Amino acid sequence: MNKKLKIFIIIGLVALIGIGVYVYIQNTNKNNEQSNYEADKTSAENNASSEENTDNTENTSNNESTTNSNTSDNTSEATNVTSENTSSTESATKTVEEQLSAFSTKIYSNDTNRTKNMEITTSTLNGTIVKNGETFSFCNTVGPATSSKGYLEADIYDHDGNKKKGYGGGNCQVSSTLYNAVLAVSSLTVIERHPHSNHVPYVADGKDAAVASGSYDFKFRNDTGNDIKILSSVTEGLVNVTLMSLKTQ
16 A cells, blocks of 8 residues: 555544544533533422412412401301391390289288298299180199198088188188289189189188189189289288289280
């Protein structure tokens, strides 16, 4: 091989090597640019996603806050409405007591047993409510006069007008006092009433009402249009009965 040929071969090899190096460098730069572009794109997308999530979180928080506020306001308004309705209902159903009649009879006897019996009976009777249209029964309300209730033996009349001792002696004075209070109210209708078999000193003749559980009863019907309340007591030698009308306003 001559010298010129060798030179051309060397130059060719150097050229090939140079071309190869240049292609390699170009490819490397292109790959780096592509990688940077992908990285930047991914970063931008992640940032955009993060901002959207932040906005969604803020919106959700704002919506929840608005919902809670609305719920609180609605609850408060509902409570106020309920309170106003309750107040209105209470005001609408306010009960006013108005006296219909009152009657008292004098305790003529010094028998402490008899007075004790009347105290027990008036205490049981006191506060009794008779609904409008309802029929009141003295015997059903007071019940039998028994020693277990604290009743003592005192003077009573038998069917023939004879005086004898019996539990609950004095109860007829309470029922007679109530009878006279009822007579003073035209819209209270007497259903059952019995006279004594002998004279009694605490009311006028024909104005008494004898009672004996299982035998004689005193009954009246409330036709006043309102419920009524019976107040009864024994005070300072008197048996007292007051009838109150319970009116709603």
